[in-house]
Amino acid sequence: MKKVLIISCFLTSILLAASCSKENISPILDDDGVLIYQPFIWKYSLHEGGDFNSNSFIDKPIVFENKKILIPTTMSNGNRNLKLLNERGEHLWSWSDIFTNSYPNDYGIDIFVKFDNILAWQVGSRSYCINLNNGKTLWKLIRNQSFDYLIHSYKYNYFFLYGYKTREDGYAGYTAYKGSIETGLLSEFLSANLSCEYIAPISENGDVGGIIYINEIVNTDYLLVTYAEPLPEWAVRSMFGLYNTETQEWVYERVILKEPHWTTSVFHTPIIYNDKAYANVGTSIVCHEVMTGNQKWRRDFPNDFLFSGFIIEDGMLIALCEDGKLYRLNPETGGVVWTGEGAGTSSRMSYMNGVVYFVGGSTGKLHAVDVYTGETVWRLDAELIEGSNAEFRTNAVYVIPGQGNEKGKVVALTHMHAYCFEAYR
Numbered sequence: 001m002k003k004v005l006i007i008s009c010f011l012t013s014i015l016l017a018a019s020c021s022k023e024n025i026s027p028i029l030d031d032d033g034v035l036i037y038q039p040f041i042w043k044y045s046l047h048e049g050g051d052f053n054s055n056s057f058i059d060k061p062i063v064f065e066n067k068k069i070l071i072p073t074t075m076s077n078g079n080r081n082l083k084l085l086n087e088r089g090e091h092l093w094s095w096s097d098i099f100t101n102s103y104p105n106d107y108g109i110d111i112f113v114k115f116d117n118i119l120a121w122q123v124g125s126r127s128y129c130i131n132l133n134n135g136k137t138l139w140k141l142i143r144n145q146s147f148d149y150l151i152h153s154y155k156y157n158y159f160f161l162y163g164y165k166t167r168e169d170g171y172a173g174y175t176a177y178k179g180s181i182e183t184g185l186l187s188e189f190l191s192a193n194l195s196c197e198y199i200a201p202i203s204e205n206g207d208v209g210g211i212i213y214i215n216e217i218v219n220t221d222y223l224l225v226t227y228a229e230p231l232p233e234w235a236v237r238s239m240f241g242l243y244n245t246e247t248q249e250w251v252y253e254r255v256i257l258k259e260p261h262w263t264t265s266v267f268h269t270p271i272i273y274n275d276k277a278y279a280n281v282g283t284s285i286v287c288h289e290v291m292t293g294n295q296k297w298r299r300d301f302p303n304d305f306l307f308s309g310f311i312i313e314d315g316m317l318i319a320l321c322e323d324g325k326l327y328r329l330n331p332e333t334g335g336v337v338w339t340g341e342g343a344g345t346s347s348r349m350s351y352m353n354g355v356v357y358f359v360g361g362s363t364g365k366l367h368a369v370d371v372y373t374g375e376t377v378w379r380l381d382a383e384l385i386e387g388s389n390a391e392f393r394t395n396a397v398y399v400i401p402g403q404g405n406e407k408g409k410v411v412a413l414t415h416m417h418a419y420c421f422e423a424y425r
Helices: 001-015
Strands: 035-037 040-044 068-075 080-085 091-095 112-115 116-122 126-132 137-142 151-154 158-166 172-180 186-190 207-216 222-230 236-244 249-256 271-275 275-283 284-290 295-300 308-312 318-319 327-329 336-341 350-352 354-361 366-370 375-382 399-400 409-413 415-421
Touching: 112 151, 116 151, 151 207, 151 327, 158 207, 236 275, 271 308, 275 308, 336 366, 336 375, 350 399, 354 409, 366 409
Parallel strands: 035 375, 172 207
Antiparallel strands: 040 415, 068 080, 080 091, 112 116, 116 126, 126 137, 151 158, 158 172, 172 186, 207 222, 222 236, 236 249, 271 275, 275 284, 284 295, 308 318, 318 327, 327 336, 350 354, 354 366, 366 375, 399 409, 409 415
């Protein structure tokens, strides 16, 4: 470790003093053979004035046409905006059309829907929709109530939003609304059948729970609905239901994902894969048959998956737990294939060609893990690029597929720049 530190300090001084290109500096491995410095292909300043001001945040990577990326930046006057860059790091357009006197976090995109060249997202009562070809606003709306930032796509260019509605019994429940991507207009769509056995005093009328996610079952009329009810002592009862949109009837309801506890919220949108539904419920990952609701397996972990969640790619379930470990599971059985190095409070994971990339919140480094072996192959250190105290942010990590036999590209953000690296494979 001392050897690595000496090399790091020496390299940093060279990087800060030299005017030559970074591409002339060779990669550096630590004593364990993990890459800690790699020359970047290009960098792009996140601040037009050159000095750090503030940053917005994009949680999941927005990649257009498999090669253009949307990043948050700061203008020379200190205001924020969004920019689309191509795979060479060239600026294509900027967007800064938030509502007057609105909040800067309107540029922060946690969850979005994308239909071809159209991107839409929700922040409180404010909805935005832009054309990714040219950065023009297609519509923006201030709604008559605040909606959850969660937004999910639906067939025929529709999307779902979730917001409180006062029920006939006077209590507040979370209801799903369907919106048109062409106009942004909403109509009430679906409410879950709730027990109302406990009224949580967290809203003006008291909260009885409701719908939090909807997954479309592709090429069917069915929707997998995730909903929840509050219970005493902050416990949560999380459930699945299957809804037939053609008959407007529930195929099944109230399938409990895990015994209620204050830790049993569903943190991320469930994933549908091979006719099964996978959900992260507190400190567990569960697998259910979509059409019956029957639980196939449940795997418990030492901690939750609040920040990074899990992904399923190429038949592999990869989960980044807050215990600081990365797990690969067999999605059919829930068995652990390997346990590797993770990091706490990390970014969401991005996957390409058998490698998962993420920024460790507890490390500030850009990690890459070979999902076939569980081996950490990158732990890129931003200090070796920008100098002392630099770190990669837990913003989205972007992956851009390569053309032909070329390797793809990986883009990660520090507080000052976006950096593009050649992918591991």
